Amino acid sequence: MVVKYEPQERHERIMRLFQEALRAENLRDLEGAKRKLDEIMELAREEEPALYFEACFRLAEIFIQEDNYRGAVKCAIRGIHRASSEGLYKLGIKRLGDILFIIKGEGRLGDLAEDMDVTLDLVKDDEELHRFVRALIKVARGEEVEERFSVEELNDIMNILKGENGRRA
Numbered sequence: 404m405v406v407k408y409e410p411q412e413r414h415e416r417i418m419r420l421f422q423e424a425l426r427a428e429n430l431r432d433l434e435g436a437k438r439k440l441d442e443i444m445e446l447a448r449e450e451e452p453a454l455y456f457e458a459c460f461r462l463a464e465i466f467i468q469e470d471n472y473r474g475a476v477k478c479a480i481r482g483i484h485r486a487s488s489e490g491l492y493k494l495g496i497k498r499l500g501d502i503l504f505i506i507k508g509e510g511r512l513g514d515l516a517e518d519m520d521v522t523l524d525l526v527k528d529d530e531e532l533h534r535f536v537r538a539l540i541k542v543a544r545g546e547e548v549e550e551r552f553s554v555e556e557l558n559d560i561m562n563i564l565k566g567e568n569g570r571r572a
């Protein structure tokens with residue numbers, strides 16, 4: 404059964420869920436926090452894009468705590484893909500860069516070399532993000548990547564991942 408919420412009720416429900424998710428995370432109940440964030444994402448997907456975005460990145464942070472780097476990247480890409488403004492889009496890219504920097508620092512970039520089909524499928528209608536995810540997979544496999552992107556922050560991320568000099572904002 405799907406419960407429909409009025410806008411104000413939905414917003415209040417989402418805020419309560421965020422509080423519960425943070426409380427669960429602080430208590431190291433990561434599974435409980437993930438369930439709350441999944442519920443937020445379901446409630447916010449169409450009506451509250453900024454809250455959906457934040458839930459995606461909160462979930463990505465939990466996946467990093469669990470060393471589930473592929474899951475973290477998938478959540479970050481999902482948040483970027485559904486960003487409701489250019490500002491959120493660029494903020495999402497910066498946050499994705501931070502996640503990828505952590506993954507590279509842990510020596511786990513190779514985790515992104517396989518099983519990324521769901522992530523690719525997620526962004527199939529966004530040519531730039533799709534090309535970026537394909538390039539990310541190639542870098543994770545140790546392959547050469549000469550891809551350039553129209554969003555300079557994506558180029559910066561690629562340069563850092565490839566070990567080239569790039570800006571680190």
